[in-house]
Amino acid sequence: MSSLALMRWLEGTPERYDAGMRALTLGRVAMLHAAVAEASVREPGDRVLEIGCGTGAVTQRLCARGARVTAIDQAPEMIEQAMARVRPSHAGPVTWLEQTASEIDRLPAGEFDAVVLSLCLSDMSPGERSWVLKRATERLAPGGRLIAADEVRAPAGWRRAAQVLWRIPQAAIGWLLVGSLSRPVPNLCDEIRATGLPIRSQTCWLLGSLQLVVAQRAA
Ligand SMILES: C[S@@+](CC[C@H](N)C(=O)[O-])C[C@H]1O[C@@H](n2cnc3c(N)ncnc32)[C@H](O)[C@@H]1O
Known part of the structure; x- marks a missing residue:
């Protein structure tokens, strides 16, 4: 089976794709997704x-907490699978937009309580990251939160060495699953600070290589 065929097979249902993400x-x-949703929705x-x-x-998870979500991809x-997954169970309304992150400046500024x-x-x-983070910040209402979770470069030393070793098989699996290679964000906190938003909290998993950062616009 070619890697493209395998990728299509894996993308055939959210469960397969999600099983890949779990691996x-x-x-x-799942822990990361739950923490992201909890940090993103303060009230229905x-x-x-x-x-x-x-x-x-x-x-x-955002919908289950009563959020009104604008979801873009x-x-x-992916949008198709997300719509099929969310429709039967969701509580809040979702607006689905098939577009790139580089087009978020078309969305109204100052309108969102959270950008995830x-x-x-x-x-x-x-x-692109720097542009998207800046534009995402502009989309926040006063007091709104930016929630960013991603693979980051682990702290220098043995944890960085372990990350480099782990990324060899991980990159191979990632290529098969999604047909592209992601790269750890070198310093997520610094990139968010560069938008002018103060960091409120940061949480790490997997030897510091998976990070959740919450920043907040002044009220
Ligand atoms: C690894 S998946 C993560 C999906 C989900 N947010 C999660 O936490 O499980 C990355 C998603 O981001 C989308 N994506 C990556 N770069 C993007 C961009 N520049 N604009 C819009 N979507 C993008 C991909 O299409 C893919 O669906």
């Missing part, structure tokens, strides 16, 4: 912009 994160992805009715929604694992097959980027910044080039 890539050694089972931590919150307006949340989710960039790179993938198969809707976070979208589903550049991949039509879960496991998608590492798919972007440094230039």
Whole structure:
């Protein structure tokens, strides 16, 4: 089976794709998604912009907390799977947009209580990341939160060495699953600080290589 055929097979249902994500994160992805949703919705009715929604694992959790979600992804097959996954169970309304993160400046500024980027910044080039983070910040209402979770470069020393070793099989699996290679974000906190938003909290898993950062616009 070619890697493209295998990728299509894996993308055939959210369960297969999600099983791949569980393998890539050694089972931590569900914990990460739950923490992202918890940090993103403070009360039912919150307006949340989710960039790179993938198969809707976070979208589903945001909806279950009563958020009004605008979910965007550049991949039509991901949007399709996310819609199928979220529709039967969700509580809050979702607006689905098939578009790239580089188009978020078309969305109204100052309108969202939270902007969520879960496991998608590492798919972007440094230039795109910086642009997207800046524009995402502008989409926040006063007091709104930016929630970014991703693979980051582990702290120097044995943890970095372990990450480099682990990434060899991980990169192979990732290529088979999604047909592209992500790269750890070198310093997620610094990249978020560069937008002018103060960091409120950061949580790490997997020897510091998986990080959740919450930043907040002044009220
Ligand atoms: C690894 S998946 C993560 C999905 C989901 N957010 C999660 O946490 O499980 C990354 C998703 O981001 C999307 N993505 C990556 N770069 C993007 C971009 N520049 N614009 C829009 N979507 C993007 C991909 O299509 C993919 O669905």
